[in-house]
Amino acid sequence: MALRPYIVGNWKMNGSRAMLAEARAIDRAAARYPAVEVGLVPPAPLINLMAEAVSDIAVGAQDCHTAPSGAFTGDVSAATLADAGASFAIVGHSERRAKAGHGEKDAVVRAKAEAALAADLAVILCVGETEAERDAGKAEAVVAAQLKASLPRTEGAAVRLAVAYEPVWAIGTGRVPAVADVAAMHGAIRAGLLAAYGEDGAGVRILYGGSVNAGNAAELLGADEVAGALVGGASLTAESFAAIISAAAMVAEEG
Ligand code: PGA
Helix, strand or coil: CCCCCEEEEECCCCCCCCCHHHHHHHHHHHHCCCCCEEEEECCHHHHHHHHHHCCCCEEEECCCCCCCCCCCCCCCCHHHHHHHCCCEEEECCHHHHCCCCCCCCHHHHHHHHHHHHHCCCEEEEEECCCHHHHHCCCHHHHHHHHHHHHCCCCCCHHHHEEEEECCHHHCCCCCCCCHHHHHHHHHHHHHHHHHHHHHHHHHCEEEEECCCCCCCHHHHHCCCCCCEEEECHHHCCHHHHHHHHHHHHHHHHHC
16 A cells, blocks of 8 residues: 555444544544544534544545535535535445436536535545446446546546545445455556546545445455545444554555
8 A cells, every 4th residue: 555545434324413422533543543544424414513523534525516506405515515624525426326316427426526626625536336237247347437437637636536446236235345356446447547647647546445344444455556445334433443444554554
């Protein structure tokens, strides 16, 4: 892991003011591992409270709108998220790309990434194949196409970007791909980043996401081109998330 490890917890549609106690405990744990960059991503109404409650971790948003402001009832702009204390936004999560979610296509994901960058938020762009696509031998082609079509093309985008590879079938299922498959996909993503951004593409961190937990984190984080993890379920408590942060610190030290 040559790049600084980046461990991000996505609380999805979970959280409450009472759960800010977990965020504070995660913040204290993160402070013990300065080699690791840590982010936590609560539902939007908690961003401001969480940002005020922590000091060693960054707080992010799970989504943003494509427009800077306007008549979009129920949506939140990147500028408002930044004003609330977010320093980055996740875009293109498979739960938003899914038809049963928000049906977001690559072009919308790209526009969201560019809107986030325009509001000075860093971006975590998610890509990943379904189980049917992997079974059909199309995983790398699907992910390469998603990446190419959803990468932000804003000037200097690569500097404020991370990509998360999250196989849809591994999210929330307890199943993870073989480490060799993760390494192969991360290598393909790196090639796509170099093609899109030239040399700057070498500095973009590629995270793995999908059923990361304290038991499998070290192995996954040790794979080639894996510079961190996007963690769902295991980020909801400080106990399980701190174990992943500590695994990342250990792998960084060994590497
Ligand atoms: P999970 O979610 O860790 O609960 O599988 C990962 C994600 O969706 O980012």
